[in-house]
Amino acid sequence: MGYTAGMSEEPKRIDIVEPTLSSEAGHCHSFVESVCSARREGEACITLYAGSRASLPRIEGMGVRVVPYFHRRIRRPEAFLLYRKLLRGPGRIFVPTAGRADLMMLSLAAGKSIPAGKAFLYFHWVRPDPSKREFFRKTGRRQPGLTMMGPTESVVGVFRECGFRDVRIVPYPGSPVVAGAGGAEGAFRHVLYAGAARRDKGFPAVVDFVRLLANAGSGIPMAVQASPDHYGKFDEGIPAELDRLRKSSSASLTILPETLGAAEYRSMFDGAIVLQPYSKDDFTDRISGVTLDAFSAGAPVIATAGTWMARAALRFGAGVALEELSPASILSAVEAVRAEYPRFRRNAIGAGSALRKEHDARQLLEVLLSAGGKTP
Structure with missing residues (x-):
């Protein structure tokens, strides 16, 4: 069976494939929701293939057809099978959190060259070792018509080098704006670590800081979200860090062990100083949805120097860049931001406004709706 020429149909059809999306919690949901919310009336028919237990009422409320589909153990x-079906039907395929496996499955399912403008893959980050580069080169030769997207040149550059013809820098879409978020008023409430408990996000440094506060009898309120990844798993060594965290005898510590719903997640940022001691090696040029959410809520950020988060904080005067991640260094930064919290908060609100424009999801949607096959 050949490919259906469905590139000019009105309204256009977009099939979004996101196997890990099951609930309204986390950045996976906000990413997809942002793209769907950028659609104008009558512009496109969107179908979302998500986790087998997906419950996504907000996205469904936008007129998106949600198909619970993927099971973890047989995801590949x-x-x-899904890619084979979609490649032979009308419309365009969009993979919001693409990885090597998606490239492999798409290419295998196609059996031949995929036409330009048919499949769009968004890579949040890439760390190619020699074997991955060779895989990308082979796939680039076999599937040059794929549209490869990412938030920065350091992410997409490898695909350009490996022979893909349509490679685009497309800003990471920010979360939809919540009414009342980032208001002008608001006093300091707590230091916050938001997101999954991961080693590359500096979770051990967060635990060290919490224990310093506890041992010093500090009254600085601290909230730590310590949720697992999409599949309920933790990195090696993180369970031991969680045990250390729970043993921190501090009355001012709040531990949030589960992935939160949208309203609870966003409320965490009210009056917060957001701590992001992320690995410089992993986040030098990698966008953080937590940072975008923090600034949208008027929450200043303390981040590792040399990361995208720290550069954003310094650019807008909305936080502090940490040269080293010792508990004492983190405490000094927290005290500096607390001392001038109204100023840092105003700057964070300004950062949120500017970054919402720069990361408007409409830019990504327009790539999906374009004729395809040609780099702007």
Whole structure:
């Protein structure tokens, strides 16, 4: 069976494939929701293939058809069968959190060259070792018509080098704006670590800081979100860090062990100083949805120097860049921001406003709706 020429149909059809999306919690949901919310009336028919237990009322409320589809243990064969079906039907395929496996399954399911403007893959980050580069080169030669997207040149550059013809820098879409978010008023409430408990996000440094506060009898309120990844798993060594965290005898510590719903997640940022001691090696040029959410809520950020988060904080005067991640260094930064919290908060609100424009999801949607096959 050949490919259907469906590139000019009105309204256009977009099939979004996001196997890990099951609930309204986390940045996976906000990413997809942002893209769907950028659609104008009558502009496109969107179908979302998500986790088998997906419950996504906000996205469904936008007129998006949600298909619960993927099971964790058989995700790859399911992806192969789905891609084979979608490649032979009308419309465009969009993979919001693409990885090597998606490239492999798409190419195998196609059996031949995929036409330009048919499949769009968004890579949040890439760290190619020699074997991955060779895989990308082979796939680039076999599937040059794929549209490869990412938030920065350091992410997409490898695909350009490996022979893909349509490679685009497309800003990471920010979360939809919440009414009342980032208001002008608001006093300091707590230091916050938001997101999954991960080693590359500096979770051990957060635990060290919490224990310093506890041992010093500090009254600085601290909230730590310590949720697992999409599949309920933790990095090696993180369970031991969680045990250390729980043993921190501090009355001012709040531990949030689960992934939160949208309203609870966003409320965490009210009056917060957001701590992001992320790995410089992993986040030098990698966008953080937590940072975008923090600034949108008027919450200043303390981040590792040399990361995208720290550069954003310094650019707008909305936080502090940490040269080293010792508990004492973090405490000094927290005290500096607390001392001038109204100023840092105003700057964070300004950062949120500017970054919402720079990261408007409409830019990504327009790539999906374009004729395809040609780099702007």
